[in-house]
Amino acid sequence: xxxxxxxxxxxxxxxxxxxxxxxxxxxxxxxxxxxxxxxxxxxxxxxxxxxxxxxxxxxxxxxxxxxxxxxxxxxxxxxxxxxxxxxxxxxxxxxxxxxxxxxxxxxxxxxxxxxxxxxxxxxxxxxxxxxxxxxxxxxxxxxxxxxxxxxxxxxxxxxxxxxxxxxxxxxxxxxxxxxxxxxxxxxxxxxxxxxxxxxxxxxxxxxxxxxxxxxxxxxxxxxxx
Amino acid sequence: xxxxxxxxxxxxxxxxxxxxxxxxxxxxxxxxxxxxxxxxxxxxxxxxxxxxxxxxxxxxxxxxxxxxxxxxxxxxxxxxxxxxxxxxxxxxxxxxxxxxxxxxxxxxxxxxxxxxxxxxxxxxxxxxxxxxxxxxxxxxxxxxxxxxxxxxxxxxxxxxxxxxxxxxxxxxxxxxxxxxxxxxxxxxxxxxxxxxxxxxxxxxxxxxxxxxxxxxxxxxxxxx
Amino acid sequence: xxxxxxxxxxxxxxxxxxxxxxxxxxxxxxxxxxxxxxxxxxxxxxxxxxxxxxxxxxxxxxxxxxxxxxxxxxxxxxxxxxxxxxxxxxxxxxxxxxxxxxxxxxxxxxxxxxxxxxxxxxxxxxxxxxxxxxxxxxxxxxxxxxxxxxxxxxxxxxxxxxxxxxxxxxxxxxxxxxxxxxxxxxxxxxxxxxxxxxxxxxxxxxxxxxxxxxxxxxxxxxxxxxxxxxx
Numbered sequence: 001x002x003x004x005x006x007x008x009x010x011x012x013x014x015x016x017x018x019x020x021x022x023x024x025x026x027x028x029x030x031x032x033x034x035x036x037x038x039x040x041x042x043x044x045x046x047x048x049x050x051x052x053x054x055x056x057x058x059x060x061x062x063x064x065x066x067x068x069x070x071x072x073x074x075x076x077x078x079x080x081x082x083x084x085x086x087x088x089x090x091x092x093x094x095x096x097x098x099x100x101x102x103x104x105x106x107x108x109x110x111x112x113x114x115x116x117x118x119x120x121x122x123x124x125x126x127x128x129x130x131x132x133x134x135x136x137x138x139x140x141x142x143x144x145x146x147x148x149x150x151x152x153x154x155x156x157x158x159x160x161x162x163x164x165x166x167x168x169x170x171x172x173x174x175x176x177x178x179x180x181x182x183x184x185x186x187x188x189x190x191x192x193x194x195x196x197x198x199x200x201x202x203x204x205x206x207x208x209x210x211x212x213x214x215x216x217x218x219x220x221x222x223x224x225x
Numbered sequence: 226x227x228x229x230x231x232x233x234x235x236x237x238x239x240x241x242x243x244x245x246x247x248x249x250x251x252x253x254x255x256x257x258x259x260x261x262x263x264x265x266x267x268x269x270x271x272x273x274x275x276x277x278x279x280x281x282x283x284x285x286x287x288x289x290x291x292x293x294x295x296x297x298x299x300x301x302x303x304x305x306x307x308x309x310x311x312x313x314x315x316x317x318x319x320x321x322x323x324x325x326x327x328x329x330x331x332x333x334x335x336x337x338x339x340x341x342x343x344x345x346x347x348x349x350x351x352x353x354x355x356x357x358x359x360x361x362x363x364x365x366x367x368x369x370x371x372x373x374x375x376x377x378x379x380x381x382x383x384x385x386x387x388x389x390x391x392x393x394x395x396x397x398x399x400x401x402x403x404x405x406x407x408x409x410x411x412x413x414x415x416x417x418x419x420x421x422x423x424x425x426x427x428x429x430x431x432x433x434x435x436x437x438x439x440x441x442x443x444x445x446x447x448x449x
Numbered sequence: 450x451x452x453x454x455x456x457x458x459x460x461x462x463x464x465x466x467x468x469x470x471x472x473x474x475x476x477x478x479x480x481x482x483x484x485x486x487x488x489x490x491x492x493x494x495x496x497x498x499x500x501x502x503x504x505x506x507x508x509x510x511x512x513x514x515x516x517x518x519x520x521x522x523x524x525x526x527x528x529x530x531x532x533x534x535x536x537x538x539x540x541x542x543x544x545x546x547x548x549x550x551x552x553x554x555x556x557x558x559x560x561x562x563x564x565x566x567x568x569x570x571x572x573x574x575x576x577x578x579x580x581x582x583x584x585x586x587x588x589x590x591x592x593x594x595x596x597x598x599x600x601x602x603x604x605x606x607x608x609x610x611x612x613x614x615x616x617x618x619x620x621x622x623x624x625x626x627x628x629x630x631x632x633x634x635x636x637x638x639x640x641x642x643x644x645x646x647x648x649x650x651x652x653x654x655x656x657x658x659x660x661x662x663x664x665x666x667x668x669x670x671x672x673x674x675x676x677x678x679x680x
Contacts, residue, residue: 064445112400119397127394130384134470140380143442144394147376150438151398154431158401161423162408220471234553242541306535309508310596313531314554449509 004203011200014193018044018186026186035099040187042092044194046114049085052078052198053121057149060142069213072138075145076128077205079121081198086118109160116155120148134213228317235311235324240331250332253294257340260286265347275348280410283344284403288370291333292392295374298325299382308447318444322375326436329371330364337363355413358420362413365428366406372435373398379446401431457484458520458527458604458635460505465514467500467659474500475511476659482637484520487630489650490639491675497659498639499534502606505637506531520603528555529604530597534612536589537596538581544568544592545577548599555600567595572621587618594625605629607638611646622646642675 022040029036056078063071093111094104105111124145131137243249264282268274302308311321341359345351352359374395381391409424460482467475475497482488490498503509504516506529521527531537538547545564552560568574571591576584581592590610597605607626611619623645630636630649640647647653653674655663663669 064442116397116400123394123397127380127384127390130386130390132385135468136383139445139448140383143446144377144380146442147373147398147435147438150434151401154401154434158404158427161427162404217471230556231554234550238542238550242539246541305540306533306537307539309531309533309535310537310551311554312508313506313528314551449503 004200004207007196007200007203011193011197014196018190018193021186021189025182027182029183035096038092038096040190042089042096043187044190045085045092046089047191048194048198049082049089051195052082052085052202053117053149055202056082056145060145060149063138063142064146067135067139069134069138070210072134072142073206073209073213074202075138075142076125076209077202079124079145080205081201083118083121083125084201085194085198086114086121089114090118107159107163109156109163112159112163113152113156117148117152120151121145124148134216228320228323231315231317231320232323232327235315235320236327239324239328243328243332249294249297250335253290253332253336254339256293257286257290257336258343260289261340261344261347270348272349275350276411276415279344279348279350280414281403281407282348283340284366284406284410286340287333287337287366288396288399288403289392290336291329291367291370291374292395293388294332294336295329295371295378295395296381296388296391298329298375299378300387303382312447318447319440321447322379322439322443325375326368326371329375330367333367333370334363337367350414352413353418355418358413358418359410361425362406362409362428365425365432366402369402369428369431369435370399372432372439373402376435376439376443376446379443402428405431457633458518458529459484459486460604460635460637461515461517461519462501462504463515463517465504465511465516467497467504467509468512473659475504478514478656478660480654480661482635484635485633487626487636487649487651488638489647489653489674490637490656491641491647491653492639492656496656498656499608500659501656502531502533502608502637502639505529505604506606518604527604528600528602529606530600530602531606531608532590532593532597532610533608536581536593538589538592540582541580543578543580544573544584544595547581547592548595551596552599557599563599564595567598571595571625586613587615590614590618590622594622603634605634605636607636609639609641611644612641619645623649640675647671647675 018040022037026037026040028034056075059071059074059078062068063075097106098104124141127144128137128141131140261283264286268278268282270278299308302311308321312318315321338360341352374391377394377398378391381387381394384390405424405427409421409428412419412421412424460480462478462480465475465478466473478497478501480501490501492498500509504511507526508531518525518527538544539550542550545568548564548567549560552564557563565574568577571594573588573591573595576588581589584592590613594610610622610626614622626636626638626646626649630651638646638650650671653663653665653669653671654661655669655674663674665671665674
């Protein structure tokens with residue numbers, strides 16, 4: 001219990017520190033000015049989301065192999081946290097893009113795959129609500145999760161090959177392309193902070209799922225007697 | 226009985242059954258027709274627009290149709306629990322998937338080829354002598370749709386809201402097919418048609434990746 | 450009907466659990482069935498009879514514990530003949546087409562002749578070209594039994610085979626089961642009550658809440674196993 005509180009506190013503090021660093025420590029960007037600061041937030045969320053989905057993918061694979069319910073709990077926790085972070089990415093992106101480029105959205109490789117990724121995991125979560133029996137639900141959603149995850153790089157590849165007429169976000173294109181040294185520190189700190197937050201959220205969601213499962217077991221035992 | 230002979234026997238039965246009643250084919254063909262007609266009617270494209278947007282709309286129509294047409298392939302097996310009978314009779318459960326993928330690809334392909342003249346007429350495009358290219362593209366695209374669709378149909382058949390669920394799961398997953406097939410089809414249209422081999426290769430890769438994934442995980446999809 | 454081609458098959462359930470979420474369909478089930486035995490499974494609805502049969506047929510796997518077979522070569526799958534609640538045949542095919550199709554999948558030799566023989570055995574020779582969709586429950590049961598017998602199995606599993614059958618069909622079923630039993634097949638059948646079918650059994654086992662609670666092999670009488678066995 002103490003560990004969880006500690007993790008939560010650390011996460012909150014780190015995110016606040018990262019926000020502070022983004023606004024006050026990092027140097028101002030030459031062309032876009034203050035607007036660019038959203039970048040630290042936006043990209044670190046994107047990375048945390050991807051990490052969450054990747055861990056979820058591994059959890060799905062292990063579940064199909066071992067059939068231990070804790071991997072199912074981990075899978076759904078990662079999916080939900082991943083969706084949360086990706087939602088933030090999909091909202092913060094257009095907020096930056098409109099003043100910077102004049103358009104909210106474009107179908108370039110990265111944005112498209114992010115959107116499809118988001119849609120697929122929303123479908124994953126929806127699928128889970130539509131299967132009642134817990135073992136079936138765990139297995140089928142794990143299998144769908146696996147198919148969904150392997151699809152995303154394919155989507156990315158497809159768009160990158162064919163939709164090159166859309167301008168790729170050049171400055172956000174690869175955080176190390178054109179990051180001044182002062183920015184680099186803030187950036188990686190933000191990434192670190194978001195990952196700690198991600199870890200905390202996944203852990204909390206996992207305990208919640210475990211608790212739900214325990215309550216359900218107790219309830220059914222009570223009903224049986 | 227080996228994997229391939231089992232799959233062939235099952236495929237034979239699926240095709241024979243369908244050609245007896247033709248209910249799946251007829252409803253799918255009419256559906257694609259309606260969608261293509263509505264697209265043409267709604268957008269009323271100029272020649273330029275037809276060339277740019279036409280193939281995309283065509284493949285979108287195919288995708289919508291497929292997400293509805295693929296639903297029965299496992300629902301049918303629930304009626305008298307024939308899926309259990311199949312699982313008991315075949316040596317490798319992957320044969321069941323291979324057969325259904327084969328059947329679905331065939332039905333999709335037939336639908337698409339029948340719809341192509343209608344599309345060409347409504348959108349005023351021509352595919353001058355590009356039949357080999359068209360066939361290859363439609364085949365690889367339909368195969369990809371069938372592979373992913375059959376796998377997901379096995380999942381959605383075990384959930385509630387299955388009629389809406391399959392399109393929901395399938396359509397985002399097939400985004401790469403939509404893009405690649407559209408691009409190749411655009412290339413095959415109009416006054417200077419050419420074959421975009423990059424796209425064909427891409428479709429083939431998609432098909433191989435998902436077929437492999439299905440081969441690895443298919444038996445778990447059918448588990449009780 | 451010819452004698453079972455291969456030596457009879459025995460089954461052994463060892464501490465088998467089958468869990469669906471928090472519900473235990475089978476709980477710590479231990480049961481050994483000797484080759485050639487004809488076992489009647491009794492028990493209320495929900496006692497685990499169907500689950501036990503589905504595990505025995507290898508359609509479902511236990512959550513915990515093991516099921517092993519004796520007298521089987523091909524990596525522990527006995528290719529049992531299974532007659533379940535559902536007929537497991539295609540409505541849109543004829544009786545003959547159904548049997549030919551499954552015979553083909555099973556790799557049965559000389560299938561046309563075998564299917565013809567089976568159709569005569571089960572009394573459906575005249576209706577072989579009718580779609581199964583048009584069949585009564587009793588006739589579907591006959592097709593299902595023919596289907597189960599296609600690969601000449603040494604292990605037969607029946608899930609409440611007499612349900613929904615009229616007295617004539619039940620007599621016919623009893624005759625079929627008697628022949629199969631006498632030819633050396635191992636038979637496991639779940640039943641609702643003591644009936645003419647039940648009396649064919651050489652052993653009766655009662656399940657309750659997923660475990661074995663009575664067994665004629667351990668001294669219980671047939672009658673006591675079937676008491677309160679009605680739904």
